[in-house]
Amino acid sequence: MKKSLMFLAAAIAAASGTFARAEGTLAKIKASGSITLGVRESSGALAYSLGDGKYVGFHTEMAYRIVSALQKRLGLPKLDVKTQVVTSQNRVPLVQNGTVDLECGSTTNNAARQKDVAFAVTTYVEEVRMAVRADSGIASIGGLAGKTVVTTTGTTSVRTLRKRERAGVGAFKEVFGKDHADSFLLLESGRADAFVMDGQILAGAISRAKRPSDFKIAGEVLSVEPIACMMRKDDPAFKKEVDDAIKALIASGELAKLYDKWFLQPIPPAGTKVGLPLSAATKAAWARPNDKPMEDYAD
Amino acid sequence: MTWRWEVFLEDPGGRYPTYWQWMLSAWGWTAAVSVSALILALLLGVLIGALRTWPDGVFWPRFAGAWVEAFRSVPLLVQIFLWYHVLPAIFPAMKRVPGCALAALALGFFTSARIAEQVRAGIQSLPPGRRDAGLALGLTTAQCYRRVVLPAALRVVIPPLTSEAMNVFKNSSVAFAVSVSELTMFAMQAQEETSRGVEIYLAVTGLYVISALAVNRIMAAVEKRARIPGLVAADALAGDRR
Known part of the structure; x- marks a missing residue:
């Protein structure tokens, strides 16, 4: 009995170990030809669902732009983008265990989460x-x-x-x-x-x-609160690619256009306007891209 | 993944100095809502269940039937929202009633319908001669129910009542929806703040298990104390003395 328990424990440890020593997200994307995005059902204009498995919003659309940039960098002719709905309860575990490669929704970058996951540069300050x-x-x-x-x-x-x-x-x-x-x-x-x-x-x-x-x-x-995309910890190569993609979106003015589209123009499904102009704090985060946690924004 | 149970010693920055003290207070709210709902449900459930089988006239059996169908057919969460959002819109005075009282009422009424059905089944499981004998002795119907029918019927239904009592504790988790800071609300809130969902949910699950198990043991003791030798089949099964 005790032996079988120990065997079970060892099996679990080995299984979780495979996730921990995965050879990096970039290699995984290349090998599988696919990437899994974490999406949200209802996080305001940042990320939400239209039903029928369609996910939209400022951060969701930004995630798709990041994926196209990654595809170009990796020279992949075809990259399959899968979506996985996450909730506030399961988003960190799903990123940790490899189910989700990149989660762009409404996750606050804070010190407690930085122990478990890594964050891209801040793209929205709430x-x-x-x-x-x-x-x-x-x-x-x-x-x-x-x-x-x-x-x-x-x-x-x-x-x-x-x-x-x-x-x-x-x-x-x-x-x-x-x-x-x-x-x-x-x-x-x-x-x-x-x-x-x-x-x-x-x-x-x-x-x-x-x-x-x-x-x-x-x-x-x-x-x-700084809101940023979340990914696995200790994968500097992947983080650099994502950060570079975001910085390119900022530099080209694409991100500002996306902001305008989702926060100032009528958005689906009802065609209402959120009507929230770009805040000084978000502007500052774009001017100097960083992945500082919420604690560094202390008032 | 690594465990970080010391998360319960952290300071949530509010009324409670640590998360575990907050969790115990939340457990208290869960118990308070559940126990008051259970008392209400038992009182109403026995009454409605007896009325379901009332032999004189048709009004009371129909009223009790309508009660059971109304409270059994509507999902509990919807009932809670009716109590919290709809009724206060009709009767503004209800806006001052605290959420925990509304949750206890909603849970109590919902459970009363289920207990009523069990009590009815218990009454109908008795041989009809029992009630007839009582009436032949000159008891009124009410006296007959109180002295002859219910004492036997309630003993029969203790086992299903045990699961109902355990259900009340588990169903009390919907009270979070009306702003009662009970265990489920604590779990949702604390896991968001600490990002240690697995530890928080495991601890909360443990407390629910302890609560349900305590109810189970209390009901088992009640069952044993209330047993009349030779009356209930369970006695024959349990008693290998014979």
Whole structure:
């Protein structure tokens, strides 16, 4: 019994070992003639699904551009691009175990994740803000004393709020929505007075509301998070190729065009506009490409 | 992959100094919602189950039948949203009711429909002569149910009630959807913050298993204490004394 257990343990260790010493993603792509992209179902205009297995968005389209650049560099006549839907729960393990080669969605580059995976240069800097009803008169986080604030379970915004709670910045009541649509419903129905979340998600939710003019994004930036593509750790050759591809997109102005397409123009499926101009923080990240974690952006 | 269990000693930066203390508080919420829902479900379930078999008139059996179908046919998550989003829109006073109370109500009503069916089955498993004997002694129908029918029927249905009680604990995970900071919400939130999903989910799974197992043992003890020798078939199976 014990021996068979030990054998099992050894087999598992050997199996996980093969992933760990894979000879690098570039070699894998070359050998298999395919690359697997991690895509998201609903991460705002950054990455979302149109149904029918079609995945679009600013970061998704950027990922396809990176893949074409890789194909050219590797001199492959044909490169099969597979997509794998990931969630916040499984994205890191799926990249680690080799299921996904490159994940471009809404993953925040932070120090905890850098222990497990590597990040490409930052391509979008998310600013956590709050959305309020336009007639509420709330202009800053200080105006929330005694009010109810909603945010979505399983997001970093919850932690941002909690830190404010410990610091004792105005006592407010917190509620948590199951997903972004649920959180926005609580704001819309008056159960909550403010919705704290990533700026682009707020802008997207407002643009899809029954009457977008009833809501506005107000107050200061509560937290800043660099969003970047994620890949396996300790694969400098692959990281360099991806980084170079992104830097080329920035230099040629392609990335700015993509930003305009997804954040300022009407986007499918409903033809609504997110209407979020390029932020100073994102501009700065493009001017000096880097893969610094969130902790280096400390306010 | 490497384990990093020390993640539970990290500081989440809020009311709780460490993740494991937060997790224990979340376990408390899970237990609070489950136990209140279970009490509600047992009271309502026995009542509705008895009414399902009520011999006098047609109103009560039909009412109880409608109750069971309504709460059994609609998915639990949908019921929770009805309680949380739809009812407060109709009755604004309900906006002040906290999410945990709504979750306990929704879970309790949902489970009551299932328990009612088990109680009905228990009552119908008894020989009809039992109720007739009670009525022949001059008991009213209500007295007959309380003194003669239910004491026997409830003993019969303890085993299915055990699984129902364990289900309540597991179903309580939907309470996260209405902003109750119970175990499932803790798991979703903490794994996002710490990026150590496997450790967090394993620990939470462990706590669910412990909860369900505790319920199982309590119900087994109840079953043993309440047993009437010679009444239930389980007694014949378990008792090799004979």
